[in-house]
Amino acid sequence: MPRATKPKTVSKKRISPAGRTARQLPGTPEPNRLLKVWRRVIERRLRSRLRSRVAVEIHDNTHTMITFQRSRGLWRLRLHHMFLAAPDDVIQALADFVRTADPVSSAVLDRYIERNKVFIRRVSPAQLRKRLRLEPVGRHHDLSRIFERLNDRYFQSRISAAITYGPAPRVKGPRKSIKMGSYSMESRVIRIHPALDQPVVPRYFVEWIVFHEMLHNVYRVRRGDDGRRCVHPPEFMEHERRFHDLRRAQAWEDENLDLLLRSRPV
Numbered sequence: 001m002p003r004a005t006k007p008k009t010v011s012k013k014r015i016s017p018a019g020r021t022a023r024q025l026p027g028t029p030e031p032n033r034l035l036k037v038w039r040r041v042i043e044r045r046l047r048s049r050l051r052s053r054v055a056v057e058i059h060d061n062t063h064t065m066i067t068f069q070r071s072r073g074l075w076r077l078r079l080h081h082m083f084l085a086a087p088d089d090v091i092q093a094l095a096d097f098v099r100t101a102d103p104v105s106s107a108v109l110d111r112y113i114e115r116n117k118v119f120i121r122r123v124s125p126a127q128l129r130k131r132l133r134l135e136p137v138g139r140h141h142d143l144s145r146i147f148e149r150l151n152d153r154y155f156q157s158r159i160s161a162a163i164t165y166g167p168a169p170r171v172k173g174p175r176k177s178i179k180m181g182s183y184s185m186e187s188r189v190i191r192i193h194p195a196l197d198q199p200v201v202p203r204y205f206v207e208w209i210v211f212h213e214m215l216h217n218v219y220r221v222r223r224g225d226d227g228r229r230c231v232h233p234p235e236f237m238e239h240e241r242r243f244h245d246l247r248r249a250q251a252w253e254d255e256n257l258d259l260l261l262r263s264r265p266v
């Protein structure tokens, strides 16, 4: 019977006992010690460029690659491990960016991150979504229904994303602005501000906000010619004009923004 013979690859994949003991031999550098050495190296490279004390922490985050702050003459940087082996121009850009946040160095860093994204640990959108509690059904507007209909009407049902009402950020006093919706590229989750879940907010307005966030799933953020991040490129804006109730929705927003700013979602 053909099943009696195991495929050759199975035995090949097994780790031999010899291999296992070899890894435990004393004198083999532990990964942590190597990391320390590399961290010192990058600290030194940054210190000479920043002319200041530098403390670097290395992480394996999936989202934010660089964070930094300065306190009492010390630069603290948290960097993804892809930066450990970065070439000089990237380290220079890192130092410039930390000091001045200029668009040129920011673009150099973005390109480096883009080229090295294979080193970013992959967390599936499904895993990320599992950590969130999705609440798409409001008292007045059912976001999943709105999403499904728009997906069917405008996108041949090709948009794969989850949708939910987001938590209302707590603000004291009257709001000065309101973020009606957002889209997370990593988790593919659209969040809609709960202030939109009111009977006075017309369905077409909620639809427009959802439609806008769905377009973020279609058009990636890119750099404009001036090096700045372009969240709504011209083709995005062009596509948005296809929304059937755009004028009406924009007019409603103009007239009722105050109402949304004042609302206190429960």
Ligand SMILES: [Zn+2]
Residues within 6 Å of the ligand: 212, 216, 231, 232
């Ligand atoms: Zn947008």
